[in-house]
Amino acid sequence: MSRAGVYIHIPFCRARCSYCDFATGAYEGALAESYVVALTREIEAFDIIRERAEVDTIYFGGGTPSLLTRAQAARILDSVRRRFQVATGAEVTMEMNPGTVTPEGLRAFRAAGINRASFGAQTFDDAELRRLGRTHTADDTRRTLSMLREAGFDNISFDLIAGLPEQTLEAWELNLNEALALRPEHLSLYLLEVHEGTPLAEQIKQGRYNSPDADIAAEMYRLMTERTQSAGYEQYEISNFCLPGRESRHNMKYWTGVPYFGFGCSAHSFDGAAQRWSNERDTRAYVGLIEEKGNAVSTRDALDASDQSAEALFLGLRLLTRGVNLAEHRAHFRRDVLTDYADDLARFNEAGLITLDGDVLRLTPAGALLSNEVFAAFV
Numbered sequence: 001m002s003r004a005g006v007y008i009h010i011p012f013c014r015a016r017c018s019y020c021d022f023a024t025g026a027y028e029g030a031l032a033e034s035y036v037v038a039l040t041r042e043i044e045a046f047d048i049i050r051e052r053a054e055v056d057t058i059y060f061g062g063g064t065p066s067l068l069t070r071a072q073a074a075r076i077l078d079s080v081r082r083r084f085q086v087a088t089g090a091e092v093t094m095e096m097n098p099g100t101v102t103p104e105g106l107r108a109f110r111a112a113g114i115n116r117a118s119f120g121a122q123t124f125d126d127a128e129l130r131r132l133g134r135t136h137t138a139d140d141t142r143r144t145l146s147m148l149r150e151a152g153f154d155n156i157s158f159d160l161i162a163g164l165p166e167q168t169l170e171a172w173e174l175n176l177n178e179a180l181a182l183r184p185e186h187l188s189l190y191l192l193e194v195h196e197g198t199p200l201a202e203q204i205k206q207g208r209y210n211s212p213d214a215d216i217a218a219e220m221y222r223l224m225t226e227r228t229q230s231a232g233y234e235q236y237e238i239s240n241f242c243l244p245g246r247e248s249r250h251n252m253k254y255w256t257g258v259p260y261f262g263f264g265c266s267a268h269s270f271d272g273a274a275q276r277w278s279n280e281r282d283t284r285a286y287v288g289l290i291e292e293k294g295n296a297v298s299t300r301d302a303l304d305a306s307d308q309s310a311e312a313l314f315l316g317l318r319l320l321t322r323g324v325n326l327a328e329h330r331a332h333f334r335r336d337v338l339t340d341y342a343d344d345l346a347r348f349n350e351a352g353l354i355t356l357d358g359d360v361l362r363l364t365p366a367g368a369l370l371s372n373e374v375f376a377a378f379v
């Protein structure tokens with residue numbers, strides 16, 4: 001088995017952002033403690049894969065994992081080390097939100113073994129931050145970055161969102177310029193998706209904000225690919241950019257069919273072959289299930305050969321520079337993509353969304369922007 005990844009979901013935030021549809025709720029100390037107890041129990045009792053698999057990435061996602069105490073993070077990591085064989089030099093990432101960390105807290109996380117920080121800057125414009133319901137300012141983001149550097153973090157990623165309600169191309173350009181000037185090792189740059197049922201969707205419906213304009217969003221995407229490239233970042237995935245060698249090793253597992261095991265409410269797992277499963281989404285129900293029976297798995301999917309081929313194809317196409325080698329794909333999955341999807345591929349080729357270079361199928365920049373439409377053909 002290839003070295004696996006471990007994902008730990010921490011479902012607590014200081015406040016809920018208006019665009020968020022993740023499984024997360026407000027932080028409560030007592031619930032957070034019983035959640036950590038449940039998490040460590042789930043990790044140590046994990047028996048879906050029986051062997052003590054080797055793991056070389058651990059990812060604390062959320063939610064806002066930086067709301068954990070140092071002791072809670074250390075207990076979770078101890079459980080991972082007891083259940084899995086954690087490789088020397090493993091990448092251990094924690095998602096953080098500006099304004100939720102202190103210099104002492106960051107040094108303590110670093111000492112506990114966390115060596116990569118991914119934090120949600122989202123925008124450097126305070127009015128845009130308020131509109132999103134974020135609880136921090138742009139200055140908090142700048143301060144968090146210097147605190148991280150001072151605490152010894154040399155592998156840092158920022159998230160920024162483009163296409164915010166009312167955001168102009170010029171405002172996005174300023175955000176991008178500031179992010180690039182701060183020179184994080186990695187950037188995740190997303191176009192805003194407005195999810196039904198979120199407060200933001202409601203505010204747009206009520207006419208309080210204009211919905212992001214698709215043409216401006218496309219121009220923002222073009223600007224981000226151009227600027228990041230001239231600043232020395234490689235766009236290795238549709239929304240992810242990095243300095244040489246600084247890809248997110250954990251997220252690469254999601255796109256390349258490597259096993260990953262998720263723990264905590266709503267966490268997803270994949271055995272690297274044909275099994276996917278996920279946990280109960282609600283935090284309290286998750287804790288109850290772990291207390292009652294030691295696991296909280298709520299869905300299981302067995303992928304047949306055609307599902308496996310389709311997944312490898314649309315996940316692999318996300319990796320823009322690497323693409324999908326169709327000869328290797330055929331050897332592995334015994335499926336001929338050029339025959340299976342002949343009509344769709346002809347259509348995408350004609351629209352300039354894909355290229356075939358020898359055996360390697362890739363999305364073009366236009367295809368990256370319209371990737372959801374391309375991937376819909378494969379699922």
Ligand code: SF4
Pocket residue numbers: 012013014015016017020021022024062063064097120
């Ligand atoms: S901080 Fe992140 S996870 Fe928490 S509510 Fe905001 S967007 Fe959602």
